[in-house]
Amino acid sequence: AIRMTQSPSSFSASTGDRVTITCRASQGISSYLAWYQQKPGKAPKLLIYAASTLQSGVPSRFSGSGSGTDFTLTISCLQSEDFATYYCQQYYSYPKTFGQGTKVEIK
Amino acid sequence: EVQLVESGGGLVQPGGSLRLSCAASGFTFSSYWMSWVRQAPGKGLEWVANIKQDGSEKYYVDSVKGRFTISRDNAKNSLYLQMNSLRAEDTAVYYCARDPQEMGDGNDAFDIWGQGTMVTVSS
Numbered sequence: 001a002i003r004m005t006q007s008p009s010s011f012s013a014s015t016g017d018r019v020t021i022t023c024r025a026s027q028g029i030s031s032y033l034a035w036y037q038q039k040p041g042k043a044p045k046l047l048i049y050a051a052s053t054l055q056s057g058v059p060s061r062f063s064g065s066g067s068g069t070d071f072t073l074t075i076s077c078l079q080s081e082d083f084a085t086y087y088c089q090q091y092y093s094y095p096k097t098f099g100q101g102t103k104v105e106i107k
Numbered sequence: 108e109v110q111l112v113e114s115g116g117g118l119v120q121p122g123g124s125l126r127l128s129c130a131a132s133g134f135t136f137s138s139y140w141m142s143w144v145r146q147a148p149g150k151g152l153e154w155v156a157n158i159k160q161d162g163s164e165k166y167y168v169d170s171v172k173g174r175f176t177i178s179r180d181n182a183k184n185s186l187y188l189q190m191n192s193l194r195a196e197d198t199a200v201y202y203c204a205r206d207p208q209e210m211g212d213g214n215d216a217f218d219i220w221g222q223g224t225m226v227t228v229s230s
Contacts, residue, residue, distance in 0.1 A: 032214065043202055043221065045220075046217060046218045049218075091214055095167075095168040101151045
């Protein structure tokens with residue numbers, strides 16, 4: 001199975017900050033990568049697919065980049081509603097696997 | 108409104124069985140690959156299984172192969188997960204999720220999720 005490793009596992013940030021989360025695949029996955037946001041007690045929400053395509057309705061402050069093994073999710077100007085846990089997921093091959101998550105907390 | 112609603116979770120003893128259901132509405136259910144994804148308490152997400160539009164292809168994570176069976180009834184707009192020989196490590200919230208592409212090939216992310224149903228395996 002392809003292992004997805006996110007960094008950092010958690011960090012604190014302030015409203016208005018630019019934040020970047022990294023996801024690394026254990027082998028090349030082309031651009032078959034998605035990013036999700038999850039808030040406590042809620043289902044995950046798709047933010048980005050195909051590594052860099054913004055899901056309909058997702059604010060433009062979210063962006064994704066990368067291909068192959070290294071990917072990033074960037075939030076250009078952190079808002080209060082963005083404090084959550086973020087997961088990357090590869091869908092290049094079975095089993096579809098997720099990163100361990102990155103928790104973004106309020107500083 | 109596009110919606111997925113899971114049901115069937117609960118407390119079950121180790122070695123027991125449970126059948127989860129997911130009712131879909133607001134879209135043409137028979138045109139989409141569907142998946143089950145689980146999340147153990149305080150842990151990350153784990154894809155469990157998926158099924159093709161017509162049920163002819165199914166894939167599973169290794170840890171549930173031979174114990175779990177995914178199925179669907181397109182006439183009832185419903186997805187199922189039959190879980191047998193349950194273990195403590197199967198304790199999790201189970202979500203059903205939809206692939207984004209109508210008539211897609213299954214190699215995709217998940218754009219619609221249900222609210223989840225909790226399964227607890229304990230004596």
